[in-house]
Amino acid sequence: MRDLERLKANLVGLVVEDEPGLVRKKSRDFYWYSPILKRDLDHVTGDLVVSPTTEAEVCQAIAAAFDADVPVTPRGSGTGNYGQAMPLSGGMVLSLGGLNAITHIGPGTVTAGAGALLGKIDAATRAHSGQELRMFPSTHRTASIGGFIAGGSGGVGSIRWGGLRNIGNVTRLRVVTMEASPRVLVLEGDEIAKVAHAYGTNGIITACEMPLAPAYDWIDVMVGFESMERAAAFADRLGNEDGILLKELSVMAAPIAHEYFSAHGKFIRHDQAAVLIMVAPHSAAALDAFVRRHQGETVFRSDQISAEAQRTMPPLFELTWNHTTLVARRVDPTITYLQTLYPFPDHLAAVARMSALIGPEMSDHLEFIRFDGRVVCSGLPLIRFTTEERLDEIVRLFEANGCLVFNPHRYTLEEGGMKRSDLGQLAFKREVDPKGLLNPGKMIAWDDPDFDFKSERKYLFSAPAG
Amino acid sequence: MRDLERLKANLVGLVVEDEPGLVRKKSRDFYWYSPILKRDLDHVTGDLVVSPTTEAEVCQAIAAAFDADVPVTPRGSGTGNYGQAMPLSGGMVLSLGGLNAITHIGPGTVTAGAGALLGKIDAATRAHSGQELRMFPSTHRTASIGGFIAGGSGGVGSIRWGGLRNIGNVTRLRVVTMEASPRVLVLEGDEIAKVAHAYGTNGIITACEMPLAPAYDWIDVMVGFESMERAAAFADRLGNEDGILLKELSVMAAPIAHEYFSAHGKFIRHDQAAVLIMVAPHSAAALDAFVRRHQGETVFRSDQISAEAQRTMPPLFELTWNHTTLVARRVDPTITYLQTLYPFPDHLAAVARMSALIGPEMSDHLEFIRFDGRVVCSGLPLIRFTTEERLDEIVRLFEANGCLVFNPHRYTLEEGGMKRSDLGQLAFKREVDPKGLLNPGKMIAWDDPDFDFKSERKYLFSAPAG
Numbered sequence: 001m002r003d004l005e006r007l008k009a010n011l012v013g014l015v016v017e018d019e020p021g022l023v024r025k026k027s028r029d030f031y032w033y034s035p036i037l038k039r040d041l042d043h044v045t046g047d048l049v050v051s052p053t054t055e056a057e058v059c060q061a062i063a064a065a066f067d068a069d070v071p072v073t074p075r076g077s078g079t080g081n082y083g084q085a086m087p088l089s090g091g092m093v094l095s096l097g098g099l100n101a102i103t104h105i106g107p108g109t110v111t112a113g114a115g116a117l118l119g120k121i122d123a124a125t126r127a128h129s130g131q132e133l134r135m136f137p138s139t140h141r142t143a144s145i146g147g148f149i150a151g152g153s154g155g156v157g158s159i160r161w162g163g164l165r166n167i168g169n170v171t172r173l174r175v176v177t178m179e180a181s182p183r184v185l186v187l188e189g190d191e192i193a194k195v196a197h198a199y200g201t202n203g204i205i206t207a208c209e210m211p212l213a214p215a216y217d218w219i220d221v222m223v224g225f226e227s228m229e230r231a232a233a234f235a236d237r238l239g240n241e242d243g244i245l246l247k248e249l250s251v252m253a254a255p256i257a258h259e260y261f262s263a264h265g266k267f268i269r270h271d272q273a274a275v276l277i278m279v280a281p282h283s284a285a286a287l288d289a290f291v292r293r294h295q296g297e298t299v300f301r302s303d304q305i306s307a308e309a310q311r312t313m314p315p316l317f318e319l320t321w322n323h324t325t326l327v328a329r330r331v332d333p334t335i336t337y338l339q340t341l342y343p344f345p346d347h348l349a350a351v352a353r354m355s356a357l358i359g360p361e362m363s364d365h366l367e368f369i370r371f372d373g374r375v376v377c378s379g380l381p382l383i384r385f386t387t388e389e390r391l392d393e394i395v396r397l398f399e400a401n402g403c404l405v406f407n408p409h410r411y412t413l414e415e416g417g418m419k420r421s422d423l424g425q426l427a428f429k430r431e432v433d434p435k436g437l438l439n440p441g442k443m444i445a446w447d448d449p450d451f452d453f454k455s456e457r458k459y460l461f462s463a464p465a466g
Numbered sequence: 467m468r469d470l471e472r473l474k475a476n477l478v479g480l481v482v483e484d485e486p487g488l489v490r491k492k493s494r495d496f497y498w499y500s501p502i503l504k505r506d507l508d509h510v511t512g513d514l515v516v517s518p519t520t521e522a523e524v525c526q527a528i529a530a531a532f533d534a535d536v537p538v539t540p541r542g543s544g545t546g547n548y549g550q551a552m553p554l555s556g557g558m559v560l561s562l563g564g565l566n567a568i569t570h571i572g573p574g575t576v577t578a579g580a581g582a583l584l585g586k587i588d589a590a591t592r593a594h595s596g597q598e599l600r601m602f603p604s605t606h607r608t609a610s611i612g613g614f615i616a617g618g619s620g621g622v623g624s625i626r627w628g629g630l631r632n633i634g635n636v637t638r639l640r641v642v643t644m645e646a647s648p649r650v651l652v653l654e655g656d657e658i659a660k661v662a663h664a665y666g667t668n669g670i671i672t673a674c675e676m677p678l679a680p681a682y683d684w685i686d687v688m689v690g691f692e693s694m695e696r697a698a699a700f701a702d703r704l705g706n707e708d709g710i711l712l713k714e715l716s717v718m719a720a721p722i723a724h725e726y727f728s729a730h731g732k733f734i735r736h737d738q739a740a741v742l743i744m745v746a747p748h749s750a751a752a753l754d755a756f757v758r759r760h761q762g763e764t765v766f767r768s769d770q771i772s773a774e775a776q777r778t779m780p781p782l783f784e785l786t787w788n789h790t791t792l793v794a795r796r797v798d799p800t801i802t803y804l805q806t807l808y809p810f811p812d813h814l815a816a817v818a819r820m821s822a823l824i825g826p827e828m829s830d831h832l833e834f835i836r837f838d839g840r841v842v843c844s845g846l847p848l849i850r851f852t853t854e855e856r857l858d859e860i861v862r863l864f865e866a867n868g869c870l871v872f873n874p875h876r877y878t879l880e881e882g883g884m885k886r887s888d889l890g891q892l893a894f895k896r897e898v899d900p901k902g903l904l905n906p907g908k909m910i911a912w913d914d915p916d917f918d919f920k921s922e923r924k925y926l927f928s929a930p931a932g
Contacts (some may be wrong), residue, residue, distance in 0.1 A: 214575055216573055245634070
């Protein structure tokens with residue numbers, strides 16, 4: 001039986017906040033990109049926020065919550081879009097931002113506390129030995145490494161390295177279990193999949209060992225094409241050029257770049273589709289030749305503007321991935337989005353087909369990535385929101401045409417993922433969270449084992465009485 | 467009219483050797499891996515060897531040869547296998563080993579003279595800033611960078627970076643033209659393809675700017691499987707794991723590894739197919755997990771033997787690519803080989819089909835590489851040589867089954883390559899070698915424009931009277 005007073009008594013010595021306004025603020029993420037999640041989750045708040053600064057303090061907080069039957073929702077910086085870090089059952093929000101030490105940097109490897117910000121890690125590894133993380137979301141400046149692993153999937157860098165789900169892209173995790181006497185587990189190899197992208201439902205990640213890649217002074221490039229079709233075909237070929245080292249490769253239909261990019265928009269025409277690229281300096285000449293070969297127009301190169309002009313502009317990656325949605329919503333708040341994956345090898349045909357099927361309420365935004373070794377494109381199309389029914393209909397259209405949808409208008413792991421339960425994660429949860437106190441409501445397999453994913457029913461979590 | 471005396475008079479100040487035994491020695495490469503080339507090219511020798519140490523001396527030598535109508539065959543270290551550096555028409559052998567200065571190292575880039583050895587470049591870039599060349603042939607210790615570009619195609623590192631033919635894998639070349647007043651051209655981007663892999667038929671490469679990758683303390687790993695089929699399937703999946711950083715990935719049918727590897731053979735059973743891997747230290751745990759997932763047996767890891775034991779063993783890459791052929795021939799000199807490419811995405815089925823079709827006179831040796839963005843396998847199968855007719859029949863069997871053969875029993879660019887002329891290289895040759903004095907006999911398109919590649923006729927170059 002949940003006992004908040006008993007909990008508080010056991011949190012002596014830890015930083016605890018329970019001022020409702022502040023707790024509410026620390027109970028949210030960027031769920032409001034979705035009008036559906038905005039409506040369904042807006043009321044969600046925890047009862048208190050605990051901010052440990054060491055793994056021992058995490059263990060103390062966890063033991064106290066276990067003892068008092070209080071749910072715990074771990075969070076990094078709260079930059080997710082799926083409500084990953086929102087405490088559907090209230091209880092304790094465990095804010096891990098204080099675990100931010102960078103404890104080891106070596107050739108190809110860094111170890112940091114779960115709360116360390118990606119941008120801070122990269123600054124440290126770059127200064128130490130010219131290295132950087134293989135990949136990061138467009139929230140590079142504000143997202144934490146633990147939050148990225150628990151709630152993210154990939155991003156800038158995925159054109160070279162695939163996603164976080166690929167073995168080798170996270171090399172070791174320390175995880176605290178939700179038990180009377182919390183244990184610290186060290187996971188490697190195949191074991192990492194038990195907790196990665198589980199929204200913190202089955203253990204609290206406290207430290208992360210990640211592989212590094214060489215850091216270069218990446219050049220931002222924007223290339224214009226007369227049509228989306230040509231831009232996508234160019235990007236697909238470019239992604240397959242093994243000798244041109246890229247960190248980012250995305251494509252946006254006209255007029256996204258011109259209309260929504262406040263600083264970069266003026267470089268590209270209203271009717272041009274845009275290809276956004278980060279290229280290593282030593283691959284820039286090859287990229288240039290490749291653009292000419294495909295009759296593209298290089299409309300912007302960050303190394304060809306003054307340092308002063310550069311300072312007034314965001315890095316190009318802050319216009320990619322879900323930042324595209326963000327900057328579009330700043331201009332037009334009726335815009336929302338989807339996350340899709342177009343199946344290899346006919347991904348370009350699928351993009352064109354879906355665009356024709358759905359029409360002007362959708363603007364294509366493609367992110368090229370490596371997926372199990374092949375260059376494919378994922379989509380974050382911008383959608384003009386009308387009704388939930390129409391949004392669901394669009395999702396069904398994608399699925400009926402063989403595309404995967406990672407539905408960002410749902411808050412469960414399964415519906416936001418592969419539409420099936422991860423049995424490895426479920427089995428692991430039984431071991432490490434026997435009371436089911438970690439982030440309740442996010443893992444359908446735990447909460448409602450008989451849920452039928454083939455039905456078109458949406459999963460609705462009923463939070464137990466507090 | 468060829469005038470050797472006039473030539474010699476104009477070579478004053480250069481290092482010139484004309485002692486026949488020495489000239490003959492410097493007129494060969496590793497053509498003798500092929501019993502056909504051994505027979506056809508054994509008599510080949512130049513008239514003299516010129517060894518410039520500066521680009522200015524190269525220009526002097528070239529001008530002198532142009533003036534005296536003497537053919538010039540450039541060479542690096544002579545580690546090719548296609549007779550690339552063998553002077554079919556005699557004349558001047560231009561030995562570029564003296565142009566070996568490493569003039570610039572920066573983030574992701576190195577510039578070196580054409581004669582610089584790959585191993586020396588890597589030692590310098592590693593010491594300077596922990597970097598190394600993206601790829602190298604198994605003759606890393608002895609091959610020159612200019613020779614690799616002029617006569618090679620890829621090798622160790624191609625599983626990550628593709629081949630030299632991919633734009634971006636050679637970033638800039640300085641090239642001396644074969645004219646009365648030789649010009650120095652600087653080629654970038656698409657222009658590099660005009661001289662790369664042209665055997666020196668259309669310009670003398672004097673300096674090379676190459677991209678670099680981070681240098682790690684690569685771990686050599688050998689994994690045993692019960693069958694070639696399982697080993698190849700494992701390697702194919704491993705090559706597609708974007709998060710596991712490899713530098714080399716090859717597969718050899720039993721009993722190649724056990725029988726022919728003098729130091730490593732004892733680690734693997736006679737009946738085990740072998741997968742040879744170079745993996746970055748920070749990917750070793752992921753590789754380990756991946757091997758277990760596929761029921762492989764890790765029989766050797768270089769980081770798990772003593773430093774003393776390691777010193778007595780060659781690096782694993784010296785058992786891959788054409789070194790596999792070399793070590794096999796040391797045990798059984800009747801062995802020769804082919805170079806093939808199995809078409810994506812059915813490459814594994816093609817490997818199995820060809821193996822079944824050809825039978826025990828062939829032992830499979832696969833090298834996994836990225837080819838235009840996809841992971842495929844090239845083959846360097848070991849073949850027990852009987853007759854030239856049977857060897858030709860095997861080549862035709864491969865081709866009839868949709869596999870490409872880069873025939874290492876032919877000395878022309880076209881027959882050792884894509885069986886068609888490179889019109890860009892031909893046009894460039896007209897510009898830069900109007901008298902056709904550079905490495906005569908290697909470019910069919912120049913020597914016999916009407917040659918029918920569809921016929922099964924073998925091209926035979928008739929050297930003009932000296």
